[in-house]
Amino acid sequence: MLFNFANILVFVLVGGGFVGVSLFVSRLIQPRFPTLEKGLIYECGEIPVDNAWINYNLRYYLVAIIFVIFDVEIAFVYPVATVFKNWIAEGKGMIAFIEIMVFALILFVGLIYVWKKGDLNWFKEVVVTEDTRRTPEEATAL
Amino acid sequence: MSGFDILFFVFAGFALVSAMGVVVSPNPVYSALSLVLTLFSVAGLFLLLQAEFLAVVQVLTYAGAILVLFVFIIMLLNLSDFELMEVRMGNLGKALLTLAAVVAFITLAFVVHLTRITGDPAVEGFGDISTLGREIFTHYVIPFEIAGVLLTVSLIGAVMLAKKNLTKE
Amino acid sequence: MEILNNQDSLWYFLPESVLILTFVVILLFDLPENWSKNRLLAPIVATIGTVLFLALSFYTQQFPEAITFHGMIINDAFTDFFRLFAGLTALITIFLSLKSKEVAQVRAEYWALLVGITLGIPMLAASNNLLMIYLALELISILSYILVGYLHNTKTSSEAAVKYVLYGATASGVMIYGLSLIFGVTGTLNAIEIRQFLISNPAEQLALFIGLLMTLAGFGYKISMVPFHMWAPDVYQGAPTPVTAFLSVGPKAAGFAILLRFIYTALTQDQGGVYVPLKYIDISTLMAVFALATMTLGNFVALQQTNIKRFLAYSSIAHAGYMLMAAAALNTEALRGVIFYMISYLIMNMGAFAVAIAVINDSGSEELSAFKGLGNRGRKGALAAVAMTLFMVSLTGLPPTVGFVGKFYLFSAVIEAKIYWLAVLGVLNSVVSLYYYAKIIKYMYFEEAKEQKPFALTGFSFPSLIVGLAAATVFFGIFWNALSYLTEISAHLLM
Numbered sequence: 001m002l003f004n005f006a007n008i009l010v011f012v013l014v015g016g017g018f019v020g021v022s023l024f025v026s027r028l029i030q031p032r033f034p035t036l037e038k039g040l041i042y043e044c045g046e047i048p049v050d051n052a053w054i055n056y057n058l059r060y061y062l063v064a065i066i067f068v069i070f071d072v073e074i075a076f077v078y079p080v081a082t083v084f085k086n087w088i089a090e091g092k093g094m095i096a097f098i099e100i101m102v103f104a105l106i107l108f109v110g111l112i113y114v115w116k117k118g119d120l121n122w123f124k125e126v127v128v129t130e131d132t133r134r135t136p137e138e139a140t141a142l
Numbered sequence: 143m144s145g146f147d148i149l150f151f152v153f154a155g156f157a158l159v160s161a162m163g164v165v166v167s168p169n170p171v172y173s174a175l176s177l178v179l180t181l182f183s184v185a186g187l188f189l190l191l192q193a194e195f196l197a198v199v200q201v202l203t204y205a206g207a208i209l210v211l212f213v214f215i216i217m218l219l220n221l222s223d224f225e226l227m228e229v230r231m232g233n234l235g236k237a238l239l240t241l242a243a244v245v246a247f248i249t250l251a252f253v254v255h256l257t258r259i260t261g262d263p264a265v266e267g268f269g270d271i272s273t274l275g276r277e278i279f280t281h282y283v284i285p286f287e288i289a290g291v292l293l294t295v296s297l298i299g300a301v302m303l304a305k306k307n308l309t310k311e
Numbered sequence: 312m313e314i315l316n317n318q319d320s321l322w323y324f325l326p327e328s329v330l331i332l333t334f335v336v337i338l339l340f341d342l343p344e345n346w347s348k349n350r351l352l353a354p355i356v357a358t359i360g361t362v363l364f365l366a367l368s369f370y371t372q373q374f375p376e377a378i379t380f381h382g383m384i385i386n387d388a389f390t391d392f393f394r395l396f397a398g399l400t401a402l403i404t405i406f407l408s409l410k411s412k413e414v415a416q417v418r419a420e421y422w423a424l425l426v427g428i429t430l431g432i433p434m435l436a437a438s439n440n441l442l443m444i445y446l447a448l449e450l451i452s453i454l455s456y457i458l459v460g461y462l463h464n465t466k467t468s469s470e471a472a473v474k475y476v477l478y479g480a481t482a483s484g485v486m487i488y489g490l491s492l493i494f495g496v497t498g499t500l501n502a503i504e505i506r507q508f509l510i511s512n513p514a515e516q517l518a519l520f521i522g523l524l525m526t527l528a529g530f531g532y533k534i535s536m537v538p539f540h541m542w543a544p545d546v547y548q549g550a551p552t553p554v555t556a557f558l559s560v561g562p563k564a565a566g567f568a569i570l571l572r573f574i575y576t577a578l579t580q581d582q583g584g585v586y587v588p589l590k591y592i593d594i595s596t597l598m599a600v601f602a603l604a605t606m607t608l609g610n611f612v613a614l615q616q617t618n619i620k621r622f623l624a625y626s627s628i629a630h631a632g633y634m635l636m637a638a639a640a641l642n643t644e645a646l647r648g649v650i651f652y653m654i655s656y657l658i659m660n661m662g663a664f665a666v667a668i669a670v671i672n673d674s675g676s677e678e679l680s681a682f683k684g685l686g687n688r689g690r691k692g693a694l695a696a697v698a699m700t701l702f703m704v705s706l707t708g709l710p711p712t713v714g715f716v717g718k719f720y721l722f723s724a725v726i727e728a729k730i731y732w733l734a735v736l737g738v739l740n741s742v743v744s745l746y747y748y749a750k751i752i753k754y755m756y757f758e759e760a761k762e763q764k765p766f767a768l769t770g771f772s773f774p775s776l777i778v779g780l781a782a783a784t785v786f787f788g789i790f791w792n793a794l795s796y797l798t799e800i801s802a803h804l805l806m
Contacts, residue, residue, distance in 0.1 A: 256518065257517070257518035282383075283317050288446045292453065299457035
């Protein structure tokens with residue numbers, strides 16, 4: 001069983017080694033003439049403006065945490081799914097089904113909650129002031 | 143020294159060094175990235191313990207999802223906030239705390255080294271996914287369901303606290 | 312001893328299922344937001360759920376005691392008591408929340424979360440498995456963080472929540488490391504099997520001891536045991552006052568329940584009412600030191616407090632110290648004593664918080680000076696002052712109040728266990744506490760109020776709750792037989 005993971009180990013070693021060796025070799029043989037342009041951060045040919053470190057919107061956090069919760073749910077459900085067939089064969093399918101449904105339904109409540117409260121909507125509301133007169137469609141197109 | 147031992151020391155070494163990186167890095171984004179490396183190394187240790195499913199979940203959930211969440215939260219805050227976050231403490235305080243941490247670490251390592259850990263896994267064939275599934279269905283049903291409640295509660299709490307106004311108009 | 316499988320265990324889980332259902336119902340039915348618009352609907356549903364929970368726990372209490380869900384949860388008299396305790400605490404908190412101006416405008420989620428914590432309390436008290444302990448503890452903790460930070464447009468509330476989360480995450484991290492050490496040494500997660508292992512095997516004492524200390528960090532954090540108490544004053548001050556009242560009673564009692572259950576079940580051997588610590592682990596002395604440190608620090612720092620909530624926070628730390636004596640005494644009397652003490656603490660602390668809420672509603676200030684001259688401010692003021700006086704007398708532990716009887720039981724258990732130094736220092740501590748509790752009484756009667764308007768305590772139900780709690784304080788202080796019967800049947804651990 002453990003031996004299967006040797007494949008992954010080989011991948012990691014070859015991948016890491018390839019990067020390491022290429023960087024090392026290029027460092028050995030490259031000519032070095034640093035200029036200001038070369039030192040700039042590449043931004044599609046544009047000259048970079050301002051700091052890349054901006055304030056992310058709270059929405060990213062909301063979506064991320066909802067994702068984490070359901071990611072964990074999947075991690076729980078996955079092992080159960082692997083033995084479900086055996087349980088049906090043993091005639092205990094219904095019990096297993098109820099157990100898993102209770103778990104899923106409790107989490108489903110959470111999903112309904114965030115859905116209905118609009119936390120899954122990317123555009124919550126569009127505040128129209130004199131400066132930002134945009135319809136939701138225009139905003140989406142941006 | 144067998145191949146397993148070498149692998150163990152490689153993973154454990156990476157885990158230690160990157161965990162140190164999380165603590166000492168002045169830049170929170172670098173800390174988060176070091177944490178990814180730590181979690182990967184720990185996943186490697188899980189693999190060596192034949193807990194394959196745990197290793198995969200560790201990579202998917204922790205290194206994948208939770209770290210992304212961390213980075214979002216770091217990005218959510220202002221860069222200038224991090225300058226405020228710097229711990230104001232004299233050198234003596236820092237030295238004492240470091241000393242305490244090192245002593246605690248050595249004690250723990252020493253204790254674990256001396257301990258005769260009962261070798262049996264919690265359940266025969268623990269790392270196997272189907273064993274895990276069977277256990278969840280039988281012995282661990284109630285923790286399983288309570289974990290569901292716990293996840294729901296934290297989801298609702300996190301979403302609720304992120305809102306601006308919790309009191310009705 | 313009978314260990315039931317999952318299907319048979321379901322009946323025992325009925326009361327808790329009702330709470331889960333109530334939680335879900337409140338959340339789902341509020342989705343169109345019409346429950347949030349009607350101020351009373353959600354709290355009424357929460358009340359119905361809690362009452363149903365209480366009724367069902369009276370029903371399941373008739374079942375034979377059993378270990379359920381393959382050894383995860385123990386249903387014994389001790390568990391039944393904490394179901395009762397959680398239900399009562401929740402009912403009073405729901406009532407206080409309705410009356411407090413701070414949380415007058417909450418949405419329906421608030422009530423759902425309250426029901427959620429109520430679910431965690433008996434689950435934690437009944438846990439027999441380290442994993443179950445951790446899950447139930449986290450359920451209570453996470454819900455507490457959310458409720459503490461509920462008023463997040465006020466800065467103190469958010470600050471309190473952040474501090475609480477940071478301390479809590481650290482404590483539970485340390486705790487789970489400790490649990491893993493215990494598991495590593497004993498090879499089992501089941502508390503009963505841990506005891507059996509320790510009896511039959513010479514244990515790895517050092518690792519076990521360190522694992523135990525780390526586990527205590529998690530439990531100690533929940534009950535605000537020194538040195539894990541640092542969060543308590545800030546959190547108690549920042550949280551909405553009804554939530555503070557709830558935190559100081561409900562989750563704290565749950566923490567005590569699991570601490571006692573774990574120590575008594577896993578680390579001692581029952582020898583006819585005396586629980587003898589297993590060799591190598593002198594848990595008794597360890598807990599005695601913690602108890603003394605906790606009560607001394609709580610009492611001495613409480614002397615300097617000027618904010619009513621911080622004041623009650625330190626008072627609650629001191630009381631945690633008294634209750635910790637039960638973990639040191641290790642006999643049936645101590646179990647009875649701590650159960651009695653918890654009931655008395657529920658009555659007097661909820662009472663003190665009820666008056667505090669009334670005062671905060673009236674003055675808008677959380678300073679102790681808001682109590683000044685309360686006794687001379689009309690009929691309602693006199694009533695609140697008399698009630699507060701009774702609660703303070705009871706918290707000090709003077710007769711004829713329920714607090715005195717509780718302390719009496721606890722101290723006699725400590726003397727029974729022959730830990731005389733702890734008993735003496737505990738009594739001295741009570742004398743110190745007299746000073747600051749008496750300060751409030753002095754403020755209410757012998758100092759001038761800032762403005763001499765009649766005390767605003769309107770309605771019928773809120774004054775009746777305060778009067779009821781005050782009456783219970785005195786009544787059970789004189790006729791404690793009814794309560795001591797309850798404690799006698801509840802002080803039974805299935806192990």
